[in-house]
Each structure stands twice: as C-alpha cells, then as structure tokens.
Amino acid sequence: MSQQQMNLNISLDKTKEVTCEKCGNNVFIEGMLLRKASRLLTGTSQDALIPITVFACSKCGNVNDEFLPFQLKQQTNEIEEIEVEEKNEGKIIKF
Numbered sequence: 099m100s101q102q103q104m105n106l107n108i109s110l111d112k113t114k115e116v117t118c119e120k121c122g123n124n125v126f127i128e129g130m131l132l133r134k135a136s137r138l139l140t141g142t143s144q145d146a147l148i149p150i151t152v153f154a155c156s157k158c159g160n161v162n163d164e165f166l167p168f169q170l171k172q173q174t175n176e177i178e179e180i181e182v183e184e185k186n187e188g189k190i191i192k193f
Contacts, residue, residue, distance in 0.1 A: 118155035126153040
C-alpha cells in the first residue's frame with residue numbers, strides 16, 4: 099500500500115503544509131506523466147505507455163520534485179545541471 103492510499107489517523111495540526119517549489123501556491127491538481135517503454139523492453143508487439151500519477155500546482159503547473167518517482171528525480175537533476183555556453187556562432191552544451 100502506498101503512502102497516498104494509507105488511512106492515517108493524524109490530526110492536521112501535526113502536519114506540514116506542502117507548497118509549490120516555484121510559486122508558493124498550496125493547491126494542487128492531479129495530473130499524469132506518461133512514459134513510453136520500447137516493445138524490445140516489454141517483450142510485446144507494441145511500445146507500452148506507463149502512466150505515472152503526479153500532483154501539479156494549480157497556479158503555475160509545476161510538479162514538485164518530491165512528487166516524482168526516484169528515477170525521474172535523477173533525470174530532472176541531470177537536466178538542470180546542463181550548462182550552455184554561447185560562442186560566436188552557436189552554443190556548446192556541456193553535460
């Protein structure tokens with residue numbers, strides 16, 4: 099049973115408010131990320147879509163890192179660490 103599915107008997111005054119990491123809003127809507135798995139990985143005749151339920155800020159649409167599965171957090175961090183240097187005739191992207 100996941101954390102979200104557990105019925106906990108906890109007083110709300112003992113909890114901490116969750117806010118958007120970008121805008122500070124405290125209202126979220128349920129959304130869905132879709133990941134595609136190659137048919138070579140799944141062993142089926144077609145690629146598979148994997149739905150991942152997340153919560154997005156109702157004001158700006160941001161998905162807090164804490165709402166992402168561990169593997170997607172790593173990808174997000176790697177993307178944020180990419181440096182882009184502008185040169186005379188183009189850009190150099192460093193990973």
